[in-house]
Amino acid sequence: DVKVTQSSRYLVKRTGEKVFLECVQDMDHENMFWYRQDPGLGLRLIYFSYDVKMKEKGDIPEGYSVSREKKERFSLILESASTNQTSMYLCASSQGSLGNQPQHFGDGTRLSIL
């Protein structure tokens, strides 16, 4: 079974801090994704990556950046955390062509910015 592991289940940070969220997958998938999930808004795509060192903006990239130095690891960076970035963050990975492959999700990181 595919396993997608997010480094923290819960995280509390302060406004202005630089925050790193880490995600690792163990199935050699090409594609990796970062979403945020907020009540009433569903999942919104922040960034995704087709391959090592490749990244593409999703629907809400402002205030975020990403890093993919190794195939199995995809990091989300909040450059200067703000309270409106308090949310549940979900990482996912998939194999091959994007639309016809299932995405495999981690259990999420619930991030609170104080």
Next chain:
Amino acid sequence: SQQGEEDPQALSIQEGENATMNCSYKTSINNLQWYRQNSGRGLVHLILIRSNEREKHSGRLRVTLDTSKKSSSLLITASRAADTASYFCATDSIGNTDKLIFGTGTRLQVFP
């Protein structure tokens, strides 16, 4: 942008009853997927249906797709308390297969 919208937003039923959730989307698609999310956990893929398919089954799940109405339904038969979760549809779109767009989900509660 929101491609998929689920209906109803919330559904409560007794064990043994069937649960039907609907998803509507706006643009033409290649594929539609359904996911489940238990409280506080990540999403789990349930089933994928392609645009040239009308119906698909997996265990107690039945998914239909009507591309003329841009809608899909997920039927869970003989529901169990363990089916309590949120259910999401997700679509790609023709000409933009780079990503899936998820709806806001249906919260299903199954009472024992």
